Amino acid sequence: MRIKDKNFFYLNIIIIIAFVFVFDLPRNLYNLLLHNYVNRNYSIYGFCEKESYGYLEKIHSKYNGKVNINSYNFEDYPKSSSVFFYNKNHEFDNNKLIILNYDSDNLNHRKFFLEKFSKYKILDNYKNKCFLIEKL
């Protein structure tokens, strides 16, 4: 191998190693080693924030996963994130609804809640932000 070719070969290797860093491989591996799946799940989807995976899990475990309940997210996320706990063998309980990311200080939220959900009773309340409600 000529010196020039050899240098070019090493340059190739250096650039490829640089790409490993650009793709964030060391940090991704570090996070996988340090944080388990459950913790990363809560940090990605939130407990009672973002898609509120944690709160949905809490409600579904309350019913042992034997019922599908729709959810309504007040924040800028997909309206229903019940898909995480969807069980195709059970029907949707249309009398119940999980409310996510409700902000009582937000006038629009309050107005919408009163308009749509005034004929519901609260079965579970987490910090006035996430609820399980049921039709009266």
Add this chain to the structure above:
Amino acid sequence: MIEILAVLFSFFSLSILFLFPSFFLVNKFSILKKLNFFDLLSVNIIFQFTIYLLFSFFYSNISTLITNFFFISLISLFIFFYYNKNIKINKRLLLSILLFTIIVLCNFFSIANNFKLQWDAVAHWFWKTQNFYQNGDLTQLRNLPYPFYPHLGTYLWASFWKLSILNHEYLGRLYYSYIYIVSIFAVLQPIKSKYFFILISSLCYLIFDSYALGGYQEYLVFFFITFVGRLFFLLKEKKINNIFFLLLFLLAINLLIWSKQEGVIYSAILFLTYIFTFRTELKNKVLIFLFLSLIVSLYFYLNFLFKGNLFFHEPIINSFYKFKNFKIFINSFFLISLHLFKSLVQHPTTIISALLLLLLLSTKKLNFASINHILLFFALNIILIYAIFYHSQFPVESILGPVLGRLILQTSGFYLVSFVYFFNANYQYEK
């Protein structure tokens, strides 16, 4: 640690699985000798996905089938190396496989660390995956959001999820990342330049989009379109057998249609590209038209039969209000053009490819006939983008941001062949 092992196992199993069958048949069929290693992987993916698609209409669980393919492939690999002990793999291919492994693992671990399902995935794709994961069949999609969306990607996602060693959904969707990198390597393998490894790493990085890997079907569409782009190149430059081309073209088109709704339109665009830019007998063109009509009709018929629904996301006939009001028409045109430019910059492979082709044409290193199919595909694709946004009932500004970038991404692989033309035309000037 167990998660890292699970990801590595997924890489190993996908790599073995997709060696079947063409890798072991190279010596038996001379046509396969014209293909590079990553072409063979692509052909296998097309072959296997077609079988999985067929099975999806009858079986909700294909774990046994995939496992059988895996073991047949693994045993064939041992037999292959047993009988070819003195096989010499060229250094460049070995380095390519090494680089491929590094890039795929970078992608896999990126998904593993940030496995968030993005908006559309939560809103409709993951519902289908959950159904298939719980051994639900196609008819049960009727009760879920957007049942008419094509199911191929989510069916495979659920199948690979079932076969993963941990019960984490993201392990099922690692295959999206695997196949798109395979297609990039397949297209770029013929590059002779000494900058090959740097170029391929850079392009993989430019095409990588962590958002689109969050449960979207874009990379599935990307793979099929890139594969067809590669087939066009092989037909034009390597003069591959016409029947072989037609077979793979139709299989890829069929899978494209079952991947995403716009797949039907992309298949029509690819068909038109073939009809207008390739010199072939009229018989072949008629044949391909008949098969395409059959594939599209089957798609609508089976969708109606199984899912009870054959509609698009929006009705095809609507008020067309953006055409009726001149002010809205002009405003929409400027907004679409602006966002189109922004998206082309965000996903720069298309724009770089266009510049490279222009440079080659202007310096007369390439004749127009070699690349007319790329230019026609590009033109039709741009027309499609404007048509989608003009047709939509939603205000243009509300849908441009999230949709346009993904539309550009899924077709960007088709233009990658420009890099092959450019670097090979300039290879003699490299010192």
